[in-house]
Amino acid sequence: xxxxxxxxxxxxxxxxxxxxxxxxxxxxxxxxxxxxxxxxxxxxxxxxxxxxxxxxxxxxxxxxxxxxxxxxxxxxxxxxxxxxxxxxxxxxxxxxxxxxxxxxxxxxxxxxxxxxxxxxxxxxxxxxxxxxxxxxxxxxxxxxxxxxxxxxxxxxxxxxxxxxxxxxxxxxxxxxxxxxxxxxxxxxxxxxxxxxxxxxxxxxxxxxxxxxxxxxxxxxxxxxxxxxxxxxxxxxxxxxxxxxxxxxxxxxxxxxxxxxxxxxxxxxxxxxxxxxxxxxxxxxxxxxxxxxxxxxxxxxxxxxxxxxx
Numbered sequence: 465x466x467x468x469x470x471x472x473x474x475x476x477x478x479x480x481x482x483x484x485x486x487x488x489x490x491x492x493x494x495x496x497x498x499x500x501x502x503x504x505x506x507x508x509x510x511x512x513x514x515x516x517x518x519x520x521x522x523x524x525x526x527x528x529x530x531x532x533x534x535x536x537x538x539x540x541x542x543x544x545x546x547x548x549x550x551x552x553x554x555x556x557x558x559x560x561x562x563x564x565x566x567x568x569x570x571x572x573x574x575x576x577x578x579x580x581x582x583x584x585x586x587x588x589x590x591x592x593x594x595x596x597x598x599x600x601x602x603x604x605x606x607x608x609x610x611x612x613x614x615x616x617x618x619x620x621x622x623x624x625x626x627x628x629x630x631x632x633x634x635x636x637x638x639x640x641x642x643x644x645x646x647x648x649x650x651x652x653x654x655x656x657x658x659x660x661x662x663x664x665x666x667x668x669x670x671x672x673x674x675x676x677x678x679x680x681x682x683x684x685x686x687x688x689x690x691x692x693x694x695x696x697x698x699x700x701x702x703x704x705x706x707x708x709x710x711x712x713x714x715x716x717x718x719x720x721x722x723x724x725x726x727x728x729x730x731x732x733x734x735x736x737x738x739x740x741x742x743x744x745x746x747x748x749x750x751x752x753x754x755x756x757x758x759x760x761x762x763x764x765x766x767x768x769x770x771x772x773x
Contacts, residue, residue, distance in 0.1 A: 545742035558722035581651030
């Protein structure tokens with residue numbers, strides 16, 4: 465009983481010290497709130513300006529610059545900018561291409577990178593650490609230095625119909641980005657934290673490596689899977705340089721390259737800023753809505769992966 469009372473007394477003392485520390489700095493709470501408001505304004509106002517301007521004609525966009533009206537839905541609001549985008553370029557095709565490329569890249573990336581990390585973290589073979597080191601060394605090489613050699617290489621590969629070269633195809637926008645060193649490292653760190661005694665128990669029951677990967681390791685790696693999926697989707701969705709180099713036809717262009725094509729289409733009649741805002745809104749709002757819907761899962765996955773790693 466005395467031990468229990470002592471424990472309660474110590475807990476009460478700790479709580480008292482914490483409360484006293486908070487009361488000693490009454491300005492801390494309002495300062496944190498002010499900082500949050502400032503950060504919200506810094507990151508949120510440009511997005512508000514983008515969406516609001518997409519409903520305004522060009523003359524009102526420039527007239528409202530420097531005033532609060534630039535961020536308010538006032539004036540001659542209409543959907544003309546959005547209809548102008550759809551009339552000028554095949555926006556629906558660009559959007560579907562980006563969705564297809566991003567989703568397939570994420571799906572294949574999760575499979576390939578997780579299997580590579582599983583082999584490096586759970587199996588034991590000669591040169592294991594050396595292979596991991598070489599994979600991690602590729603992280604210091606910027607993609608721009610590899611773009612031209614990679615372009616030459618994919619142009620020499622045989623295609624499914626017997627022709628040579630992958631240019632102007634979906635495959636050339638997906639396959640080079642399936643394997644990713646950072647994704648392998650994230651999976652490796654997480655897999656390495658899972659007790660290997662589970663593997664031994666599964667082997668006793670007759671399970672092979674693939675069964676251990678599929679039935680034990682992957683079901684326990686939800687946070688790592690979510691983290692890798694998000695970090696793979698965003699670069700695939702925002703990819704611009706590589707698709708610009710390897711695509712020529714409208715039928716397979718993603719939305720980012722489509723925006724550059726759209727700006728060229730409007731160049732002869734002057735820059736249509738309202739339509740550019742509309743185009744940017746249509747490719748930003750879906751991703752933003754997706755992030756807001758899965759915000760808690762995104763934060764938890766990053767935090768859990770950091771703790772596990």
